Amino acid sequence: MSLRKGSRVWVEDKDLAWVAAEVLDFVGKQVQVATCSGKKVLALPSKLFPRDEDADHGGVDDMTKLTYLNEPGVLDNLERRYALNEIYTYTGSILIAVNPFTKLPHLYNVHMMEQYKGAPFGELSPHVFALADASYRAMISEARSQSILVSGESGAGKTETTKN
Numbered sequence: 001m002s003l004r005k006g007s008r009v010w011v012e013d014k015d016l017a018w019v020a021a022e023v024l025d026f027v028g029k030q031v032q033v034a035t036c037s038g039k040k041v042l043a044l045p046s047k048l049f050p051r052d053e054d055a056d057h058g059g060v061d062d063m064t065k066l067t068y069l070n071e072p073g074v075l076d077n078l079e080r081r082y083a084l085n086e087i088y089t090y091t092g093s094i095l096i097a098v099n100p101f102t103k104l105p106h107l108y109n110v111h112m113m114e115q116y117k118g119a120p121f122g123e124l125s126p127h128v129f130a131l132a133d134a135s136y137r138a139m140i141s142e143a144r145s146q147s148i149l150v151s152g153e154s155g156a157g158k159t160e161t162t163k164n
Contacts, residue, residue, distance in 0.1 A: 001045070001048070001049075001050050003023055003026075003031060003045055003048070004023065005023055005024065005025065006022060006023060007022070007023040007050070008020070008021075008022055008050070008051040008052075008053060009021050009022070009023060009033060009048040009049060009050060009051050010048065010049040010050075010051050010070070010072035010073070010076075011033050011035065011041055011043050011047070011048055012043070012047055013035070017072070017075065018049075018071070018072035018075065018076070019035045019036055019037070020035065020036040020051060020076075021033035021034060021035045021036065021041065021048075021051075022034050023048075024040065027042060029044065029045075030042045030043060030044055030045075031043055031044070031045055031048060033048070049068065049070045049071070049072050049073070050067075050068045050070070051068065051072070051073065052066055052067045052068055052073060053067070057080065058080055058081065058084055058086075059076075059077040059078070059079075059080035059081040059084075059086070059089070060077060060089075061081075061086075061089060061090060061125060061126050062089070062090040062091065062092070062122065062126070063077055063089060063090065063091040063096075064090075064091060064092050069091075077089065078096065078098055081098075082098045082100070085100070085104070086125070086126075087099070087100050087104070087107075088125070088126035088127050088128065089126050090122065090126045093121070093131075093134075095126060095127075095128060095130075095131050097128070097152075097156075097157060097161055099155070099156050099157035099160075107127070112127070112129060113129050115129075116129035116130045116132075116133050117129075117133055118133070118137070119133070121133075121134040128161050128162075131148065132148070135148055150162055
């Protein structure tokens with residue numbers, strides 16, 4: 001990563017994991033950055049990650065659209081979408097779900113299912129129905145079995161997602 005004064009980066013934070021920052025100066029082998037809260041921090045260049053220059057306030061629906069696909073960028077994008085009650089996000093053909101720990105009946109009704117039926121994958125907002133419909137259509141058109149892997153920690157919402 002090429003760093004210069006004004007570069008937008010992510011820096012590690014003991015409380016928040018990662019915080020947005022901007023490069024201020026170079027001090028020996030370290031880089032001085034100003035975090036979004038105004039705190040000045042010294043960090044090794046190898047501990048900094050580039051941050052999207054034009055990250056959308058609401059995040060992106062498919063993380064392959066991110067300029068930098070790194071841990072802090074992914075976490076920030078998921079957090080931004082979650083804040084807008086957008087619990088589903090794609091990374092290509094992979095669907096990531098962030099458990100809202102609340103009922104969201106509007107996400108799983110018949111009307112919502114009908115919207116995704118036959119819609120090209122990625123045309124509508126990320127949703128488990130889009131993934132299911134794409135798999136079903138591939139099974140019919142290719143006459144081959146399809147698999148969907150559902151993975152996550154205990155309490156992540158796997159059962160609730162697959163029930164629908």
